[in-house]
Amino acid sequence: MAKILCVLYDDPVTGYPKSYARDDVPKVERYPGGQTAPTPKRIDFKPGELLGSVSGELGLRKFLEEGGHRLVVTSDKEGADSVFERELPDADIVISQPFWPAYLTPERIAKAKNLKLAITAGIGSDHVDLQAAIKHGVTVAEVTYSNSISVSEHVVMMILGLVRNYIPSYQWVVKGGWNIADCVARSYDLEAMNVGTVAAGRIGLAVLRRLKPFDVKLHYTDRHRLPEAQEHELGLTWHPTVESMIKVCDVVTINALLHPETEHLFNDALIAKMKRGAYLVNTARGRICDRDAIVRALESGQLAGYAGDVWFPQPAPADHPWRSMPHHGMTPHISGSSLSAQARYAAGTREILECWFDKRPIREEYLIVDGGKLAGAGAHSYSVAKP
Numbered sequence: 001m002a003k004i005l006c007v008l009y010d011d012p013v014t015g016y017p018k019s020y021a022r023d024d025v026p027k028v029e030r031y032p033g034g035q036t037a038p039t040p041k042r043i044d045f046k047p048g049e050l051l052g053s054v055s056g057e058l059g060l061r062k063f064l065e066e067g068g069h070r071l072v073v074t075s076d077k078e079g080a081d082s083v084f085e086r087e088l089p090d091a092d093i094v095i096s097q098p099f100w101p102a103y104l105t106p107e108r109i110a111k112a113k114n115l116k117l118a119i120t121a122g123i124g125s126d127h128v129d130l131q132a133a134i135k136h137g138v139t140v141a142e143v144t145y146s147n148s149i150s151v152s153e154h155v156v157m158m159i160l161g162l163v164r165n166y167i168p169s170y171q172w173v174v175k176g177g178w179n180i181a182d183c184v185a186r187s188y189d190l191e192a193m194n195v196g197t198v199a200a201g202r203i204g205l206a207v208l209r210r211l212k213p214f215d216v217k218l219h220y221t222d223r224h225r226l227p228e229a230q231e232h233e234l235g236l237t238w239h240p241t242v243e244s245m246i247k248v249c250d251v252v253t254i255n256a257l258l259h260p261e262t263e264h265l266f267n268d269a270l271i272a273k274m275k276r277g278a279y280l281v282n283t284a285r286g287r288i289c290d291r292d293a294i295v296r297a298l299e300s301g302q303l304a305g306y307a308g309d310v311w312f313p314q315p316a317p318a319d320h321p322w323r324s325m326p327h328h329g330m331t332p333h334i335s336g337s338s339l340s341a342q343a344r345y346a347a348g349t350r351e352i353l354e355c356w357f358d359k360r361p362i363r364e365e366y367l368i369v370d371g372g373k374l375a376g377a378g379a380h381s382y383s384v385a386k387p
Contacts, residue, residue, distance in 0.1 A: 001068045001069055001070065002069045002070070002092040002093055002357075003069070003070045003072065003087075003090055003091050003092050003093070003114070004060075004064060004069055004070065004071050004072070004091070004092065004093045004094075004095060004353075005072050005074075005084065005087050005088060005091040005093070005094050005095070005102075006057065006058065006060070006071060006072065006073045006074075006094075006095040006096075007073075007074060007075065007077050007084055007094070007095070007096045007097070007100065007101075007102035008052055008053055008054050008056070008057070008058070008073060008074075008075060008097060008100060009052060009053055009054070009075055009097065009099060009100035010053060010054060010075045011050075011053045011054055011055050012050075012053070016050065016053070016055040016056075017049075017050055020048055020049070020050075020339070022048060023048070024046075024047065024048050025047050025048040025339060025340045025343060026340070027047070028340075028344065031145045031148070031149070031202075032149075032202075032206070032209075033202075035144075035145055035365060037146075037344055037347070037348075038143060038146065038344055038345075038347035038348035038350070038351045039347075039351060040347050040348075040350040040351040040354055041354055043059060043346070043347055043350060044059050044060075044061075044062045044063055045059030045343075045346065047340075047343035048339050048340075048343065049339070049342075049343075050339065050342070051342040051343070051346040052097055052099070052121070052337050052342045052345075052346075053075075054073055054074070054075050056342075056346075057071070057073050058095065058121055058346045058349055058350075059346050059350070060095075060346075060349070060350060060353070061073075063350060063353075064353075067357060069357075072087050072091075074087070075100065077100070077101075077102045077103075084102055085108075088108060088111060088112050088115075089111055089112060089113065089114075090113075090114050091112055091114060091115060092114050092115065092116055092117070093115075093116065093117045093118075093119065093353070093356075094112070094115060094117075094118045094119070095118075095119045095121055095349060096118070096119075096120060096121065096127060097120070097121045097122050097337070097345075098120060098122050098123070098124045098127065098333065098336065099122070099314070099332070099333040099334065099336070099337050100314065100315070100333075101127035101314055102127065103127050103313075104118055104127065104128040104129060104132070104133070105129055105132070106129050106131075106132035109129060109132040109133060109136050109138060110132070110136065115136070115138055116137075116138060116139065117138065117139045117140075117141065117352075117356055118133065118138055118139070118140045118141075119140075119141050119142070119349055119352055119353070120140075120141070120142035120143070120368075121142075121143060121345045121346065121348075121349045122142065122143060122146060122147050122336050122337070122341075122345045123142050123143065123144055123145070123146065123147060123148060123336065124142070124257065124258070124284075124285065125140050125142050125368045125378070125382075126257065126258040126259065126285060128140050128368075128369075130368065130369055130374070130378070130382060130384050131384045133369045134369055134372055134373060134374070134384065135372075137372055138369065139362075139367070139369060139370050140367075140368040140369035140370075140378070141352050141362055141366045141367055141368060141370075142366060142368055142377070143344065143345040143348030143349060143351075143352070143366065144202075144363075144365045144366055144377050145202055145365070146341060146344040146345040146348050147335075147336030147337070147338075147341035147344065147345055148202040148203045148206060148336075149206055150335060150336050150337075150338050150340065150341040151203050151255075151283050151335045151336045152203050152206035152207045152210060153210070154283055154309065154334075154335035154336075155203070155207045155253050155255070155281055155283050155335070156207060156210050156211060158281045158283070158307035158308070158329055159190065159195070159211075159251055159253065159279065159281055159307075160190060161307060161329050162251075162279045162281070162304070162305035162306075162307050162327075162329055163187075163188050163189075163190045163193070163251065163279060163305075164187050164188070164190075165183060165184070165185075165186045165187040167329055168182070168183065168186070169183035169187070186304070186327075190214050190216060190251075191214060191215050191216065192215065192216065192217070193216050193217070193250040193251055194216070194217045194219060194248050194249045194250050194251070195211055195216045195217070195218055195219065195249060195250065195251040195252075195253070196218070196219035196220060196221070196239070196245045196246065196248075196249040196251070196252050196253070197219070197220045197221075197252075197253045197254075197255050198221060198242055198245070198252065198253070198254045198255060198256050198265075198284075199220075199221075199222050199254070199255045199256035199257070199284075200220040200221075200222040200226055200236075200255070201222070201224075201255065201381065203255040203283075203284075204220065204222070204253070204255035204256075205226070205230075207253055207255060208220065208234055208236065209234065212234055212235070216251075217235075217237070218234060218235055218236050218237070219236065219237045219238075219239060219245050219248065219249055220236055220237075220238060220239070220245070221238070221239040221240070221241060221242050221244070221245045222238075224380075225238055226238070242265065242270070243270065243273055246270070246273060246274045246275075246278075247273055247274070247275070248275075249274070249275065249278060250275060250277075250278055250279065251278065251279045251280075251281070252274065252278060252279070252280050252281070253280075253281040253282075253283075254266070254280070254281065254282040254283070254284045254288055254289070254308075255283070255284055256284050256288060257284070257285070257381050257382060258284065258285035258287055258288055259382050259383045259384070260383060260384070261383055262284075262285075262288050263287050263288065264287065264288070264289070264290045265288050265289075266280065266282075266288060266289040266290060266293065266294070267290040267293050268290065268293045268296065268297075271293055271294075271297045271302060271303065272302065274302070274303070276301065276302055277301065277302075277303075277304040278302075278303060278304065279303065279304055279305045279306070279307075280294075280303055280305075280306050280307075281306075281307045281308060282306070282307075282308035282310060283308055283309055283310060283335045284310060285310050285312070286308070286310040286311040286312035286314070287312045289308075291312070291320075291321065291322065292321065294306050294322065294325070295321045295322070295325045298325050298326050298327050298328065299325070299326060303327075304327060305327045305328065305329065306322075306325070306327070306328050306329070306330075307328060307329030307330065308329075308330060308331075309330065309331040309332060309333050309334055309335045310333055311330075311333065314333055315332070316332075348366070351363075352366060363376075364376040364377075365377050368382065
């Protein structure tokens, strides 16, 4: 019998939904590039349900309890007296989401003597200290690609929201006004702008594909250059460094993983090299940007706008300066947790668990750390600090 400790975000303030806006969600069987969507033996939920909150339990309880396992679900994850901290020492498996991460620090991993598997329900496993996982022989897996398209749609929405000054314009309507001049004084067309992505993996490439019809000039930088045919198809300009790309871009979107090479990448010095009045969108990880440097750039006008749905820490405290800085379009970390995405990453979490309990190999594309080293998707995308 295994003990599974699952950390999920809280239910809606009005209570767990009794009905939904739509009756179903379209089924995705394959992702761009051919990778199949999660293929568990079966599921015990209806796609389109709220699965990522505490009451949703990722649809796992029936499956796990029928297998004789114990499932503990909580949203209480911070501090020495949290449920997560109390339940961790004898947990065999920890499941967490990037949107409400249970930070598995070196200290916590050392304390969790039974921990064998850490699953990210979604994509992005930087809330797990990968070096510590390697040291202690903990397998780390995530549901790769399950919500990549969800995030890319959110990026495009945020770019348009900033450039067209959507949020302030909407607020005038709510206030009862008809303040056209106030609305358009900071509104521009995206057409013909230079838009670049930092990293062109699954999310970054999906953003580029979705922006091509807007007749923009597309740029990217990535340590893995795309095939020449793909660059030609999308009209992409590749840049060998972040610095060379941001100098020419009106809009920059960050779609990189958080690791030692990207932490606090966008600091005062780098932002100063951007065009004055550029827009920056970050749906990757909050710590890729220096928190106070972003505030200063918005206040000075170096940045015309900043949008994102990633913070550090998460959840962000009430006094986090990104809540009150000018010209922002921040959301809580929701880009990859639509009801559509939840159906996929819940199914993928179950697939990983089925493989683990059946002693079958976990898909290579789901693996981040395995056998005491970076593996699968992790070996391609992550780096770890040298001990």
